[in-house]
Amino acid sequence: MRALRILLVIVVVLGGIFVAVDRAAVYFAESEAAKRIRITGATIGSTDVSIKGFPFLTQLAGGGVDEVDVEITGIETAADGRRLRISRMNAALRDVELTDGYSGATAARASGTAVISYADLTKAASDGVAIEYGGTNKVKVTGTVDVLGNPVSRSVLSTVTLVDGRTLRVHADKVPGEGVPGLEKLVRGKTDFDREVGGLPSGLKLQKIQPTADGLEISVTGTDVRLAG
Known part of the structure; x- marks a missing residue:
């Protein structure tokens, strides 16, 4: 019984270490992904990346991530000789494949909302x-x-x-x-x-537009959406 208790303690300790390492890896990956996101033909104010699912390390070993939520603020691009700015865009990415030696990422599916303020x-x-x-x-x-x-x-x-x-x-x-x-x-x-409306990540398309008190809300969906690289 004593040996069994020791074994259980070791399992619990190792499990805790694994969880801590896994969460640290997620935090690092989110930070690096936010820095790497680029959109062709547009400038970006800031990005925030949230990687879903556990354990992360086993997903990473398989070369992909099941779910990633991304928020991008201040997407600016030229439109008919004038600057058009998307105030913010939220996107839910699914089945994200890591490419180019983990420097790029492509989502099999994505959906979200872009907002253009009236200003x-x-x-x-x-x-x-x-x-x-x-x-x-x-x-x-x-x-x-x-x-x-x-x-x-x-x-x-x-x-x-x-x-x-x-x-x-x-x-x-x-x-x-x-x-x-x-x-x-x-x-x-x-x-x-x-x-x-330019400046959206490659693969995303506009689906529906709706005026609201906060601005124009535009529903976006897409396949093979490339966000980083």
Whole structure:
């Protein structure tokens, strides 16, 4: 019995050591992964990586990880000559394969949400245009145009849609013209626009866009998504 108790103590101690080593390895891997994440054609403000599952070391030995959650803030890219910034993006990666001597990673599947703030959307719009939340499924767009030398300002409620799975389109539902010839065309020239949403990790595609009080929420999904390397 004494030998059995000693054996049990040894097993418990070794198990504790393994768990501690495994968790330390996860912490190190998360930190290194966050530093290595790159997105072609875009700059990144910061990243946070959370590796799921236990034990991690046995997953690592197999060359992959079952689940990884990633949060990226401040993704900036050029869109139609203007900078378009994604405030933050959260992605859940599944069946992540480690490649290039553990310096790269590709997820078999991924899903998440990207958010573009109205301040950032305003910067990507035409000069002199301001965009804010307009209520259920709408954005409010305000622009000023010149009519016979006089500034005329109009605010419109607009619908935001996705075009070809990569471009967001802002289109006014109605422009109050008040009988001024050509005013609607002038206003739409300011308030209606398309902007390509670039800067997403390779393999991710836009699925659905939804205006909310915090900004435009864009659902993203993808396969063979490459985040690091």
